[in-house]
Amino acid sequence: MTTNTYLIKEGYTNLNKHGSKTISTMLIICATMLILGIFVIIFQNVNYNVKTLRLEQGLQAFIEDKTTDDEIEYMKDQLHLIDGVSEIIYMSKAEAFEDAKDQFKDQDYFLDGLENLDIFPASFIVKFENIEDVDNIRAQVEKIDGIYKVKYNASTIEAVISISKVANYFLLGVGSVLLVVSIFIISNTIKLAVYSNKREIMIMRYIGAKNSFIVKPFIVEGAIMGVVSALISFILISIVYVYVYVALNSSYALGVFKFIPYSTIWYQILGLYVLLGLFIGIFGSAISLKKYLKA
Amino acid sequence: MIEFINLVKKYDHGVTAIDNVNLKIDKGEFAFLVGPSGSGKSTFLRLLIKEEEPTSGKIIVDGKDITRLKxxxxxxxxxxxxxxxxxxxxxxDRTVEENIVLALRVIEAPEKEIKAQLKSVLQMVGLVGKEKFFPNQLSGGEQQRVALARALATKPPIIIADEPTGNLDPITAEEIFKTLLEINSRGTTILVVTHAKDIVDSLNKRVIALDHGKVIKDEARGVY
Structure with missing residues (x-):
């Protein structure tokens, strides 16, 4: 057995020796990690939806009723010339009617009999690369002959962006507080572990143990607590996420809001948790050891 | 092996624990350090392992001035x-074997050496067969032998025993001293702090007496 294997084994033994303290520490770390995880997931989902909305949303330019097909083609060419425009989709009157039916889904009965009334105008959906260009593009689209109205659902996008900004700051604030709390808890547990091993540490000192030899088992103890808490939190949050995903994504309760599929988010959560667990464990142990282990 | 040169240790509260001591203990020597409580014996030992710093003077251990040690x-x-x-x-909470092996793990000894040294020191202190016992399952004398085995495991050139028989009955105490003498005969320098007058008188070894931090007696073949 090498010295490092021995010290890792010692760290593991310490965990068992401090059984109830270890379990209560891990439970608290799990709770803070879960709260943190929920905020991260909300943040990730809001960002994902902002990104999707930015791509999907575009300006809708309505075409005057008596515009001919040739004129429509000409207008399309002019739209293509505008800087920052990424895609142009032409929506005929019939397609506009189908789109309205789609949007109302189960309640589309009130559109019955309106098929031939021509009430929905033809339009162009003008998509763009950057949200910042929207005002400029809108001004140029309005100048094109045959366009009588340009609609831009700015409020939805701006609301989502401002939510994402708030979520960002909130996550940063809550995350920092939870991180400090977790480090404090681990550090406190290790402090107690050091205290209960006081005699052992003193004996080790007398027989010539270097500080690194004394410290390593405690660091290992902290790291194991952090990583095990991370894995437990990961399992719990995965179960909740999959459950919520299935329950909400299949209903229309959230409107346009879509959850990120679990398959594309699980490794991010796992990676974040394990790194965070290691950081909390090692840093938490190290700060309490520094103070308590003077030669 | 051990040398104190003009050594002074004064505490902040004004007590002088070691008062200008000059002393040399040669390699392979067996010496007793005696004196009443408060004479400076404990400070003497603490200075030797650098648990405390002297106010002035030098301490040489194995050729090195330890007062300048980082x-x-x-x-x-x-x-x-x-x-x-x-x-x-x-x-x-650890067995006899684990207690002894700890000293070897601390110096990062290879596994082969750990096994060999464990066997050797167990034989030396007469504890073969008790490797898997916990200290509480042993008598006081046997526990002190475990401590002795642990001290010997890393083959240190110096053994310091602070009242090693203070908690033991006279017969067991005698056995411990026999073992210490045997270790000394193999070339290890031994310094024993003790109040065991009978043993000091019977062994006819060097006796250094401290009182109020001063060496008041240093005899090559002395009595308590």
């Missing part, structure tokens, strides 16, 4: 000195 080198000084305490200072 903090990171203190463990290496302590590895040269095997310490045996009155209260044994064993780990009671």
């Amino acid at each position: 903090k990171k080198d203190i463990p290496f000084l302590r590895r040269k000195i095997g310490f045996v305490f009155q209260d044994f200072r064993l780990l009671y």
Whole structure:
């Protein structure tokens, strides 16, 4: 057995020796990690939806009723010339009617009999690369002959962006507080572990143990607590996420809001948790050891 | 092996624990350090393992002035000195074997050496067959032997025993001293702090007496 294997084994033994303290520490770390995880997931989902909305949303330019097909083609060419425009989709009157039916889904009965009334105008959906260009593009689209109205659902996008900004700051604030709390808890547990091993540490000192030899088992103890808490939190949050995903994504309760599929988010959560667990464990142990282990 | 040169240790509250002591203990020597409580014996030992710093003077251990030793080198000084305490200072949740092996793990000894040394010191202190016992399952004398085995495991050139028989009956105490003499006969320098007058008188070894921090007697073949 090498010295490092021995010290890792010692760290593991310490965990068992401090059984109830270890379990209560891990439970608290799990709770803070879960709260943190929920905020991260909300943040990730809001960002994902902002990104999707930015791509999907575009300006809708309505075409005057008596515009001919040739004129429509000409207008399309002019739209293509505008800087920052990424895609142009032409929506005929019939397609506009189908789109309205789609949007109302189960309640589309009130559109019955309106098929031939021509009430929905033809339009162009003008998509763009950057949200910042929207005002400029809108001004140029309005100048094109045959366009009588340009609609831009700015409020939805701006609301989502401002939510994402708030979520960002909130996550940063809550995350920092939870991180400090977790480090404090681990550090406190290790402090107690050091205290209960006081005699052992003193004996080790007398027989010539270097500080690194004394410290390593405690660091290992902290790291194991952090990583095990991370894995437990990961399992719990995965179960909740999959459950919520299935329950909400299949209903229309959230409107346009879509959850990120679990398959594309699980490794991010796992990676974040394990790194965070290691950081909390090692840093938490190290700060309490520094103070308590003077030669 | 050990030398104190003009050594003074004064505490902040004004007490002088070691008062200009000049002393030399040669390699392979067996010496007793005696004196009443408060004479400076404990300070003497604490200075030797650099648990305390002298106010002035030098302490030479194995040719090196330890007063100039850096903090990171203190463990290496302590590895040269095997310490045996009155209260044994064993780990009671570990077996005899684990207590002894700990000293070898600390110096990062290879596994082969650990096995060989464990066998050797168990034989030396007469504890073969008790490797898997916990300290609480042993008598006081046997526990002190475990402590002795742990001190010997890393083959230190110096053994310091602080009241090693203070908690033991006279017959067991005699056995411990026999073992210490045997270890000394193999070339290990031994310094024993003791109040065991009978044993000191019977062994006819060097006796250094301290009182109020001064050496008041230093006889090559002395009595208590």
